[in-house]
Amino acid sequence: MIVEVIAVGTELLLGQIINTNLAHIGSRIADLGLDAHYQQTVGDNLDRMDTAITTALGRADAVIITGGIGPTQDDITREAICAATGRPMAFSDEYARALRERYATWGREMPESNLRQAEYPEGAELLPNPKGTAPGLALEHDGKLIFALPGVPPEMYLLLDDYVLPRIKAKAGIDEVLVSRVIRTWGKGESAVAEMLGDLYEASTNPSMAFLASNGEIKVRLTAKAPTAAEAETLIAPVQAEVEDRLGSLVFGADDDTIETILIDLAKERGWTVGTAESATGGLLAGRLTAAPGSSEVFRGSIVAYAPDLKRDLLGVDDVTIAAGVVSEKTALAMAQGARERLDVDVAVSVTGFAGPSGETPGTMIVAVATPEGARAQTLRLPGDRERVRTYTVTAGMHLLRLGLTGDWWGS
Amino acid sequence: MIVEVIAVGTELLLGQIINTNLAHIGSRIADLGLDAHYQQTVGDNLDRMDTAITTALGRADAVIITGGIGPTQDDITREAICAATGRPMAFSDEYARALRERYATWGREMPESNLRQAEYPEGAELLPNPKGTAPGLALEHDGKLIFALPGVPPEMYLLLDDYVLPRIKAKAGIDEVLVSRVIRTWGKGESAVAEMLGDLYEASTNPSMAFLASNGEIKVRLTAKAPTAAEAETLIAPVQAEVEDRLGSLVFGADDDTIETILIDLAKERGWTVGTAESATGGLLAGRLTAAPGSSEVFRGSIVAYAPDLKRDLLGVDDVTIAAGVVSEKTALAMAQGARERLDVDVAVSVTGFAGPSGETPGTMIVAVATPEGARAQTLRLPGDRERVRTYTVTAGMHLLRLGLTGDWWGS
Numbered sequence: 013m014i015v016e017v018i019a020v021g022t023e024l025l026l027g028q029i030i031n032t033n034l035a036h037i038g039s040r041i042a043d044l045g046l047d048a049h050y051q052q053t054v055g056d057n058l059d060r061m062d063t064a065i066t067t068a069l070g071r072a073d074a075v076i077i078t079g080g081i082g083p084t085q086d087d088i089t090r091e092a093i094c095a096a097t098g099r100p101m102a103f104s105d106e107y108a109r110a111l112r113e114r115y116a117t118w119g120r121e122m123p124e125s126n127l128r129q130a131e132y133p134e135g136a137e138l139l140p141n142p143k144g145t146a147p148g149l150a151l152e153h154d155g156k157l158i159f160a161l162p163g164v165p166p167e168m169y170l171l172l173d174d175y176v177l178p179r180i181k182a183k184a185g186i187d188e189v190l191v192s193r194v195i196r197t198w199g200k201g202e203s204a205v206a207e208m209l210g211d212l213y214e215a216s217t218n219p220s221m222a223f224l225a226s227n228g229e230i231k232v233r234l235t236a237k238a239p240t241a242a243e244a245e246t247l248i249a250p251v252q253a254e255v256e257d258r259l260g261s262l263v264f265g266a267d268d269d270t271i272e273t274i275l276i277d278l279a280k281e282r283g284w285t286v287g288t289a290e291s292a293t294g295g296l297l298a299g300r301l302t303a304a305p306g307s308s309e310v311f312r313g314s315i316v317a318y319a320p321d322l323k324r325d326l327l328g329v330d331d332v333t334i335a336a337g338v339v340s341e342k343t344a345l346a347m348a349q350g351a352r353e354r355l356d357v358d359v360a361v362s363v364t365g366f367a368g369p370s371g372e373t374p375g376t377m378i379v380a381v382a383t384p385e386g387a388r389a390q391t392l393r394l395p396g397d398r399e400r401v402r403t404y405t406v407t408a409g410m411h412l413l414r415l416g417l418t419g420d421w422w423g424s
Numbered sequence: 425m426i427v428e429v430i431a432v433g434t435e436l437l438l439g440q441i442i443n444t445n446l447a448h449i450g451s452r453i454a455d456l457g458l459d460a461h462y463q464q465t466v467g468d469n470l471d472r473m474d475t476a477i478t479t480a481l482g483r484a485d486a487v488i489i490t491g492g493i494g495p496t497q498d499d500i501t502r503e504a505i506c507a508a509t510g511r512p513m514a515f516s517d518e519y520a521r522a523l524r525e526r527y528a529t530w531g532r533e534m535p536e537s538n539l540r541q542a543e544y545p546e547g548a549e550l551l552p553n554p555k556g557t558a559p560g561l562a563l564e565h566d567g568k569l570i571f572a573l574p575g576v577p578p579e580m581y582l583l584l585d586d587y588v589l590p591r592i593k594a595k596a597g598i599d600e601v602l603v604s605r606v607i608r609t610w611g612k613g614e615s616a617v618a619e620m621l622g623d624l625y626e627a628s629t630n631p632s633m634a635f636l637a638s639n640g641e642i643k644v645r646l647t648a649k650a651p652t653a654a655e656a657e658t659l660i661a662p663v664q665a666e667v668e669d670r671l672g673s674l675v676f677g678a679d680d681d682t683i684e685t686i687l688i689d690l691a692k693e694r695g696w697t698v699g700t701a702e703s704a705t706g707g708l709l710a711g712r713l714t715a716a717p718g719s720s721e722v723f724r725g726s727i728v729a730y731a732p733d734l735k736r737d738l739l740g741v742d743d744v745t746i747a748a749g750v751v752s753e754k755t756a757l758a759m760a761q762g763a764r765e766r767l768d769v770d771v772a773v774s775v776t777g778f779a780g781p782s783g784e785t786p787g788t789m790i791v792a793v794a795t796p797e798g799a800r801a802q803t804l805r806l807p808g809d810r811e812r813v814r815t816y817t818v819t820a821g822m823h824l825l826r827l828g829l830t831g832d833w834w835g836s
Contacts, residue, residue, distance in 0.1 A: 024446075026451060027452070028451070029447065030447045031442075034436075034439070034465065038439030042438045048467075049472055050465065050472065051465035051466075053463035053464075060461055060462065293711065294707075294710050294719075294726075295726050295728060296707065299707040302730060308730060312730055312731040313727070314706075314727075314728035315725070318714060319725055321768075355734065398717060399715065402715075
């Protein structure tokens, strides 16, 4: 089955917004194992939209149109579908009434132009849009499926998942369910993780295995197909267990877990408070540790000692260590120990280093973690520009802190 | 003149990457005042690429293709142009030699597959690509222009500006130059800035005036058209002067200036050092102050006192003030004064507040600045989720610090 997506909107042609809808719908179509050969973008112009829809109907089995179904005069996707299919425009009294009631609930008068949204090409079904006033449309024409969806991404996502994909699946005779589980790891690169799982990857058919790298983390995604979600999960479970067992402390979470919330949970479990001492990251590590709500239960504060003398005055690093060079593991360890004392925390993570201005030479960044159980430092040499080096270091700091909280960093 | 853009790549159809090239090229075409009616995206498939190019040639005067000109087997844009125009493939010995020499300079052997990049549809010109090995292509066919560009954005941008747009301009008979100047402001919303410039906006034809909002900053863009850049700049100068005069201390820079570098310059001018004291922003303000190279010349450090007792122990905020509630202007001012002393800096900016977990209630954030000339606090009520509230507050902190450094915050 071939699916074609048409994005409608002059603002897209003018480059005023980047079109993320095409990629989103494209990936959902691909997840179903269906084909897409073309995508089109067209402005708010009746003739050209007619051409785009007619072209798509000539070569695809299902056409998904996004945009142009709002209440304003340039929202003419409904008219274009009528033109391309030769159908007259109908009017839904029921939807008009529902719209009026919705406005009444909000205590506002409905602009009459909104009634355009109760119009539909004859034979189409209106798809309720809980996040907006423009309903989606679904129409079967000459054995092909036509859908019209809002251009606003959150509204579009909802209608796509709730109405469009199930109907396309049914039409394509896909009666299986896809379930994905993501195992989140940090500490080794994509190729090293792939190597550790080499034979599992080779053997993986259902569930299939894929590797995704983002911001220094490597995600292992397992996707299973089965008649029901429960059966798909049963297929995933033993492979997931084996992957987690092999990757050991590289694994920090699953699915939508984030390292920010994992750290809060780990610290709470141990009853430990957390702080940071930062130089080259300038407070960004503390900023990220406080990104999740609930961080105040474990995070107490940070000392950002950018100037060398503040490393002495605020963190108690001794002059000999500073004089020997502040980009050293010794300085990082002293900063972490100093932070434990001055911030009165159980665990401190520290960063010192040289992020570099330009990316010409790799940055040298040192992260240390000190807990009641031990202290350890690690030197990172990172390519890329200043921003990238600092961002990657913050992520490394979060994960080395995790290993300090679990105790994995001290032995094993 | 009508221009059509075709993006090539199966990965685009699969939604593995978001296509930013279409928006970029679209906006550059629109800047020239030229029309775009359609955009197409097509996979790495010869027949379908042929169809896409043939369709575009049937309805546009110039066709820009991005992607599919690399060295691998699925890079078949060259072949597709041959198919759509009925031209044979030629081979550039000269480019092949240049490629070999380039690899020799790098001390690496050239993979033979790279020679594909020396192929070109007969009659096409090879456009040198300083950032990559794949040259662009320019071809005039039946009075229409065809361009093939790399899909990698930085390579594409360069060839677009250096070769494609000048030729499209020449073909369209556009002999004028467009020059834009951006005036960067902070402190009032888009509608307030537009109101302050209302009559100038109404009267603006050449230069034209546009307003752009991003991350709390409002940019005023002046764009002039003239036979030469110097003449365009002469048209812009008096309008720019009037805009800057009216907006006064809202204006902080022009064109590519950033508040980060402006602050370093201002502090250096006054010979002042800078530090921060943060609670709700958790170090992000210090993180942003240290984002630009050279920040160590003025920035000394930060105390992130997330826990109330650290506001007392590390910043010297008194217990009575803390007990009265840490989300207060009094606390913010005491934090800033404490930071001046403890960090031994001339100027400190502080943040305390409640960012909220969910965006259901607006965040309340307080920023204070203390300098040798005075101290002042401002309370901000910000909508949005925790991340948005914190990000906006960091920007506000940067700008209030700017007003403290210039003295504009104390009176005038």
